Amino acid sequence: MTATSVPDDVDPTLEPDVFSRDCASRPVLQNATSRWGLLALVALGDGELRFNALRRRVDGVSERMLSSTLQSLERDGFVNRTVLQAIPPRVEYSLTDLGAEVADRLAGLIELVEGRLPEVRKAQDDYDAR
Amino acid sequence: MTATSVPDDVDPTLEPDVFSRDCASRPVLQNATSRWGLLALVALGDGELRFNALRRRVDGVSERMLSSTLQSLERDGFVNRTVLQAIPPRVEYSLTDLGAEVADRLAGLIELVEGRLPEVRKAQDDYDAR
């Protein structure tokens, strides 16, 4: 065994391991799977959308939360923000290549959960009945 | 067109649509993709674990959060909780069939994000440099 002063699970440049406390992938995953992040990514998977169109699609999201969610997704490289010079202002949101891959996986997850929802409801009813 | 007093996007028994505000799949997805729910599910994908073993695997989770996370996952039918009568007490956590399918998808998502982490870091640096 060789002695080392650099434990793998703290070095951010080698072999990311999400199970380690400080892994950089954790906050990225949280942005992508957050309440509104997940829905925004999947909504954009069907094509680019402007701010208010996206807000209508993601039913229930406030302006503030959609705005900050999109900023996080843009920062992580999942979403492109394109400002079109015009009056009134137009801003188009679209997925990057990476964002599209993430969105595909999330769409699969949603499809799975929606499809098995009766099973989930049953489990919930059984659990609550105890 | 036929008149109806039951809009599809509010009736919870037909065609769940996650984009609708009251869709029952939303809280289920949030439990599965929450900060600790995602890690617990994927950790259990490698085999059943006892409470403290799971806690060690999911680095950084508190007892309280792991406990409440597991309760949510059990309620939704993703996790089985088995109490083995013994002293000291033993409780085994494992995935249901549905939980295993969800965990597979989440593991794929994690693998994707970990693998593309350099790309994400680059995007973050570019964004922060503005």
Place this chain on the structure above:
DNA sequence: CAGTATCCATTTGGATACTG
């Protein structure tokens, strides 16, 4: 239209101590 600013309520989450 596409946000930002402000304020406030709710939720989440962590530390610690304790129990069967």
Place this chain on the structure above:
DNA sequence: CAGTATCCAAATGGATACTG
């Protein structure tokens, strides 16, 4: 060992009003 109970700090999230 496998939790629960309590307390408190911080983050999340919503409503509303306002701006370029």
